[in-house]
């Protein structure tokens with residue numbers, strides 16, 4: 031009898047990626063995905079320790095799942111409950127103590143053990159808990175599932191060697207471990223053969239990729255190597271760390287046409303004093319010089335960033351320094367966060383320097399206003415330009431529109447292609463269309479009808495599925511014949527970056 035699974039993912043792209051691999055392993059074991067916890071025989075919670083109150087939310091969810099498990103048992107069935115990810119790594123056996131109805135708890139380095147842990151749980155009367163402190167080998171050979179056919183996440187490194195004082199990631203994901211370049215390229219080639227046209231390289235600090243293997247960053251050579259793969263239309267990456275961003279990488283980006291002109295460069299603060307207390311090893315001058323050099327080498331590049339407002343001890347003068355940098359750079363988009371303490375991090379212990387909610391909220395609003403104004407100006411600047419969009423999906427709210435992304439990752443809505451029942455639409459998700467931008471809004475732009483289309487294998491498959499009346503959104507196949515894994519989720523970038 032086939033069994034059903036449901037995965038709930040909390041947190042960042044790294045977790046989305048891990049959930050795709052967990053889904054791949056479960057499907058290899060014969061499980062089938064379902065749309066809700068109530069239909070599932072197995073629920074996996076892939077947890078995040080970065081978000082505020084993550085533990086309260088986890089135990090609340092586990093309480094709800096206990097009721098569901100009791101109901102299923104009363105009806106003669108059962109529910110297997112699995113907790114994985116960063117919070118599982120942080121809380122470890124505490125999860126099993128507080129919620130003994132859980133079947134499996136595994137840490138960030140134990141994902142490859144999931145099938146064995148489920149087998150153990152079958153005959154165990156208490157929760158099976160598996161946590162190791164460090165990754166022993168890079169988990170390259172795991173099957174995984176993509177949620178859309180044309181896009182894949184590809185992990186190039188895990189862990190982080192930095193120690194930003196607000197961040198819990200290094201203590202949960204361990205030191206940086208890079209994957210061999212040949213393995214990455216092999217995986218990307220397999221993905222392209224399986225209809226992927228865009229990959230997003232994933233690491234906590236992609237610029238230092240390969241330093242543990244070769245003594246120096248191998249990120250620029252990796253980008254150039256990916257530039258040789260025929261059929262790979264777009265390469266993106268997240269997140270780079272400003273300290274490690276080298277001229278060599280910028281030149282590689284400029285000289286490799288399929289590497290997209292978009293840099294997500296986390297600023298966090300524009301004040302040197304705050305950067306120092308965050309233990310961010312660059313300063314405002316270095317950051318601005320990097321932006322300037324980027325503008326010289328990649329004049330069309332889009333720049334996005336992350337900023338934390340109200341870090342412990344931040345003064346009005348520090349905050350002004352952040353506003354100045356933001357005003358000077360003119361970001362296409364900025365992801366702004368109000369500081370909230372993460373237990374286990376050095377910054378969380380500086381309670382006497384916490385900023386009041388009112389001051390934080392007021393600063394946040396001023397920053398948000400500036401960021402919105404800049405973003406609108408950037409989108410306004412696109413009006414009249416010709417852009418090539420990678421089509422992502424029909425709009426969820428407006429049947430007359432579809433959405434795509436420019437090379438710079440700007441979200442653009444354009445008129446939906448004419449659809450005749452039983453026939454293929456003129457373009458579909460995964461295709462590349464050329465169009466002209468006609469209007470701007472704060473977070474997106476509007477375009478006129480497509481003037482030309484470059485069809486891709488993924489686009490054709492989606493168009494055929496639509497002609498048959500099926501949904502377009504189906505992921506790629508699961509396993510690869512080589513030692514490749516298939517990162518999951520085609521969610522748009524960026525969700526949350528902590529680098």
Ligand code: SF4
Nearest residue numbers: 190192194197528529
């Ligand atoms: S914020 Fe990024 S660079 Fe800093 S410790 Fe966390 S993961 Fe590493």
